[in-house]
Amino acid sequence: MTCLPDKTDRQLGLVIDLDTCVGCHACVVSCKGWNTEHYGAPLSDQDPYGADPSGTFLNRVHSYELRPEDAPAQLVHFPKSCLHCVDAPCVTVCPTGASYKRTEDGIVLVNESDCIGCGLCAWACPYGARELDLAAGVMKKCTLCVDRIYNDNLPPQDRTPACVRTCPAGARHFGDLSDPASEVSQLVAERGGFELMPEQGTAPANRYLPPRPKDRWQDDASVLAPFLEPVAQEPKGFLGWLDRTLEKL
Amino acid sequence: MYPAPSIIAFTTLSGLGFGLLFWLGVDGTPPTGWVALVFFALGLGLAGAGLLASAAHLGRPERALKAFTQWRSSWLSREAWAAAAAMTLMGVYGAALVLWQVDLRLLGWLGALACGGAVFTTAMIYTQLRTVPRWHHWSTPALFLLLALTGGALLSGRVSVAIPLLMLSGLVQGLVWWDGDRRFARSGTTMATATGLTGGDIRAFEPPHTGDNYLLREMVYVVGRKHAAKLRVIAITLMSALPTALLLLPFGHVWAALAVLSHIAGVATARWLFFAQAEHVVGLYYGKR
Numbered sequence A: 001m002t003c004l005p006d007k008t009d010r011q012l013g014l015v016i017d018l019d020t021c022v023g024c025h026a027c028v029v030s031c032k033g034w035n036t037e038h039y040g041a042p043l044s045d046q047d048p049y050g051a052d053p054s055g056t057f058l059n060r061v062h063s064y065e066l067r068p069e070d071a072p073a074q075l076v077h078f079p080k081s082c083l084h085c086v087d088a089p090c091v092t093v094c095p096t097g098a099s100y101k102r103t104e105d106g107i108v109l110v111n112e113s114d115c116i117g118c119g120l121c122a123w124a125c126p127y128g129a130r131e132l133d134l135a136a137g138v139m140k141k142c143t144l145c146v147d148r149i150y151n152d153n154l155p156p157q158d159r160t161p162a163c164v165r166t167c168p169a170g171a172r173h174f175g176d177l178s179d180p181a182s183e184v185s186q187l188v189a190e191r192g193g194f195e196l197m198p199e200q201g202t203a204p205a206n207r208y209l210p211p212r213p214k215d216r217w218q219d220d221a222s223v224l225a226p227f228l229e230p231v232a233q234e235p236k237g238f239l240g241w242l243d244r245t246l247e248k249l
Numbered sequence B: 001m002y003p004a005p006s007i008i009a010f011t012t013l014s015g016l017g018f019g020l021l022f023w024l025g026v027d028g029t030p031p032t033g034w035v036a037l038v039f040f041a042l043g044l045g046l047a048g049a050g051l052l053a054s055a056a057h058l059g060r061p062e063r064a065l066k067a068f069t070q071w072r073s074s075w076l077s078r079e080a081w082a083a084a085a086a087m088t089l090m091g092v093y094g095a096a097l098v099l100w101q102v103d104l105r106l107l108g109w110l111g112a113l114a115c116g117g118a119v120f121t122t123a124m125i126y127t128q129l130r131t132v133p134r135w136h137h138w139s140t141p142a143l144f145l146l147l148a149l150t151g152g153a154l155l156s157g158r159v160s161v162a163i164p165l166l167m168l169s170g171l172v173q174g175l176v177w178w179d180g181d182r183r184f185a186r187s188g189t190t191m192a193t194a195t196g197l198t199g200g201d202i203r204a205f206e207p208p209h210t211g212d213n214y215l216l217r218e219m220v221y222v223v224g225r226k227h228a229a230k231l232r233v234i235a236i237t238l239m240s241a242l243p244t245a246l247l248l249l250p251f252g253h254v255w256a257a258l259a260v261l262s263h264i265a266g267v268a269t270a271r272w273l274f275f276a277q278a279e280h281v282v283g284l285y286y287g288k289r
C-alpha cells in the first residue's frame, strides 16, 4: 500500500560526516558489490567496457568546492543515497504499491515484482536517490542493506549497511534516528547535523554533519617560527674562503 | 525532464480524444448512426492510442494492470481509473447512438465528467511533483483542461466555441510560460539547500561518475533548450493563431482540417517544451538545472 504509515516504530537511517569523508568512493563500490547479488534484480551496467559506460548505482559521491570570500577554497566530498524520508513523496506517487515504507523500521523499499517501471517515483524524489535499472526495467534504490542488518548468518560486526562497514574514514554512521538516545542522534545533536532540501517537505531520516571550520593562517602562526630562521647567513671558514675565492675568479 | 516521445504522444492524443468525447457527451442533439460512429471512433481511438503510447514507456508494460491498485494515494493510479471509466461510459453511450439512435442523456453527462476527470488526473501526475517547480502549480491542470476543451471543440466542428477557446488557450499558455520561467527561483531550492553547505559560494567540483546515468538522461535533460524561444513562437502560432485565422475564413472543410492539424502540431510542440524546459531540482547536485 503506498499510503505512508502514520508513524513507524523506529526510523533507521544514516548519518554522513562531510568533515571526514575523503572521497574515496569505497562505499559506492561496496554498495554495488553487495546489492548487485542480493536484494532483487542485479544492478546492471550498459556498455561497461565501451565508449559510453553507464550503470545503476544506489549510492554516489559528489564533490563540491566551497569558496568562502575571505579564506581558501575547501573541497567537500558528498556521498548521497536514499534518505529514507519520513514523508517520502516517492511512495505516495507509486501507482502499483511497489514502493512502500516499512512500519517497523522506516526503511523505504521497492517490491520489484509489483513495479511496472513507470519512473514516477524517481521524478518525485528530490535527491536523485532512485534509478531505473535498464536491464530489469524496475526501480532500484538503497535498501539500507535490509538483508544484512537483520541477518543472523553474518558475524555481528557485519550487520550494518555495506557502505558503513566499508568506509575507511569512518564517515558513515548507521542507527535509529527516532531514538534521541541513540549514538547517531547524539552525533547529530553534537555536530549540528542537518537535512538536505528541508523546503521540499520530505522530512529525510538521514542527516549530514557539516565540515568543521578550518583554522586560519595568522601572522606568527607557529611557536617554532623563531627557530626556523636560516642559521648561517654568510659562509665562514673554509667554505667562506672558497666562496670568496670563487667570487674573485 | 526528458521529453519522451511516448509521453508527448500520450498527453497530446489522449487530451484531444477526451476533449472530443466531452463535447459529444454534453451535446443535447448528439450525432447518430454513421456520423456518430466516425466521431466516437475518432475520440475513443485518440484516447486509446494515447494510453497505449503511455504504456510503451513502462519498464515492465506486462504488469500495467497493477497501476489500478493505488487510487487512494497515487494520481497515476487515479488517472488509470478515470481513463478507463471515461472510455467505458463513452463507449456505451456512443454504441447506443450508433446502433439504436438512442440518446442516453445521463450516461452522456457522466461520460463527459469522466473525460474531464481523465485529463485532470493526467495533469495532476505532473502538478503533484514539488521536485519540478515549473509543473507544481494550479495552472498545469488548468491549461491541460483548456487545451483538451479547445482541441475537442475543434475536432467536433464547433467553430463558434472553438474560436474563443483557441484565443483563450493561447493567452493562458503565454502566461504559463512567463510565470513558469520564474517558478524555480521562487521554489527556494538552491545548491545551498541541496548540499547544506554554507559560508561561501558552492561549485560542483567533480561529478560522481564520468559517464552519464539515468538521472542525467531522465531529469537533467538540457538538449534543445537553447531553441526554446523559437519553439515557443512556433508552438503558439500553430496551436492558436493559425487555427483561429483559418476558422475565421469563410467555412471550408479543407480549412477546418488544416486548422485541426495545425492545432495538434502546436500542442505537441508545446508539450515538448513542457517537458524539455522542466527543470528537476536534482540537477542542482550536478551544478546544473
Ligand code: SF4
Binding pocket: A081, A082, A083, A084, A085, A088, A089, A090, A091, A108, A124, A125, A126, A127, A128, A129, A130, A141, A202, A204
Ligand atoms: S530520498 Fe528519495 S527515494 Fe529515498 S525516501 Fe526520500 S524521496 Fe524516496
Ligand code: SF4
Binding pocket: A093, A094, A095, A096, A097, A098, A099, A110, A114, A115, A116, A117, A118, A119, A120, A121, A122, A138, A139
Ligand atoms: S517505477 Fe515502480 S516503484 Fe516507482 S512509481 Fe513506478 S511502479 Fe512504483
